[in-house]
Amino acid sequence: MYDLVIVGAGPGGMTAAIYAARRKINFAIISLDVGGQMSWSTEVENYPGFEHISGVELTKDFLAQIKKYKIKIKQEEVLEVGKKGIKCFVRTKNNFYESKAVIIASGKSPRKLEIPGEKEFIGRGVYYSVTPYTPFYRGKNVAVIGAGNSGLEASLYLANYAKKVYIFSRTKVLAGESYLRDKVLNNKKIKIISEAEIKEIIGDSSVKKIKFLQGGKILSLNVRGVFIEIGLITKVDFIKCKKNEYGEIMIFRTTKTHEENMTSLPGIFAAGDVTDIPAKQIVVAAGEGAKAALASFDYISRWDKKYKNKK
Numbered sequence: 001m002y003d004l005v006i007v008g009a010g011p012g013g014m015t016a017a018i019y020a021a022r023r024k025i026n027f028a029i030i031s032l033d034v035g036g037q038m039s040w041s042t043e044v045e046n047y048p049g050f051e052h053i054s055g056v057e058l059t060k061d062f063l064a065q066i067k068k069y070k071i072k073i074k075q076e077e078v079l080e081v082g083k084k085g086i087k088c089f090v091r092t093k094n095n096f097y098e099s100k101a102v103i104i105a106s107g108k109s110p111r112k113l114e115i116p117g118e119k120e121f122i123g124r125g126v127y128y129s130v131t132p133y134t135p136f137y138r139g140k141n142v143a144v145i146g147a148g149n150s151g152l153e154a155s156l157y158l159a160n161y162a163k164k165v166y167i168f169s170r171t172k173v174l175a176g177e178s179y180l181r182d183k184v185l186n187n188k189k190i191k192i193i194s195e196a197e198i199k200e201i202i203g204d205s206s207v208k209k210i211k212f213l214q215g216g217k218i219l220s221l222n223v224r225g226v227f228i229e230i231g232l233i234t235k236v237d238f239i240k241c242k243k244n245e246y247g248e249i250m251i252f253r254t255t256k257t258h259e260e261n262m263t264s265l266p267g268i269f270a271a272g273d274v275t276d277i278p279a280k281q282i283v284v285a286a287g288e289g290a291k292a293a294l295a296s297f298d299y300i301s302r303w304d305k306k307y308k309n310k311k
Contacts, residue, residue, distance in 0.1 A: 002026050002099040003300050005090045007081060009073050010036025011282050012105035012272030014062045015289030016296075021069035023297055028097060030074045030090065035059035036107040037232070037273065038282050040129040043153060047283050056131055058282070078106070081239040081268065086307050088267045100303045101296040104239065104249065104263070104270040105289055108232035113145065117201030118228075125207025126226050130154040137225045139163050143210055145198055146229035152176040152184050154229050159189040166221060168212065169194045193221075201226055234274055241265050248276040258298035261291050267303070269296050 006016050009031035020027040033039075041055030050058070066073070076092035081102055083089070090097040110128035112118060118126055127133050138161045144154050147169035153176075158165045167174075167184070172194050174181045184190050196214040201207055209222045234247045242250045242264035249270040252262045261269045271292040272285035 002028055004101050004296055005097050005099040006103045007078050008105035008107055009034045010107045011038050012285040012289035014066055015286045016103050016293040017071050018065060019290055019293035021071055028074055030076050030078060032075055032077050034073060078238050083265050100300045102268045103292045103296055104274055105272045107273045109235050111231045111233050113198055113228060115198060115200055121201055121203055121207050125203060128228050130157050130227050134158055134161050137162050140224040142225035143168060143223045144227045144229060147174045149176045149180060151229035152180040154227050155190050156183055159187050165190045167192045168196050168198060170197055236274060244276045249274055250276045257295055258302055260295040267299060
């Protein structure tokens, strides 16, 4: 049995893992991917110590510290997290882990359009992150769906490679922050298609064009890549605990260390964007991972004193 199991390897999960390694407790970290939303960011300009760094580079720096402590991330899909008597458990597709405590730091997943062609062309022209795939679209026309901060950032990054970037916005006015809007409006390689709704993605072996509704008419546009940036959703169906109306895990805010960041299930903690904390930032997620780790250590110490001789 582990002292602690950490679910998720984004900034929150990896920070918790570093704290656990330094504490020299018996723990495991489980995640299908590494870096989470941090690795999708094209530009990070508000993380202390770095005036400017990409999400990919920051993820590599996190990983370098993880490797220093010889932490191995178990790449498995988590199916269930819960309590079994005095113990916590994490069930994956292939394994069943028991522990004294669990930290859930699984972040969020991209929201999908749910239109014809989207699922069929994932990885063949349809993406939910720009950084790893942008170089493949050098000199080609691409579309970015979404005009919030993430959509505008993605468009600006793509403009360094693509021939033309089309931003599709369902509203008349761009929703992103003013400094991003100004950059987009002043970039000659970016064209905004406002008050438009994507209806279908079409292609053969890869994406060739998209159909969209604008002004009551169905129109089409030839593009080779479609980058979907319409927000994120929380996927925590694997745990039955108290959640808010957005599906985010609700955590305690308290002066009692062993209860800080705890969910409605004793011994199960949560950190980062998967929780109901209002600020969704890399630096906040890392801080919440540290808080959850410290709280879990206190909880584990109390667990040992209470249940040391019980099975």
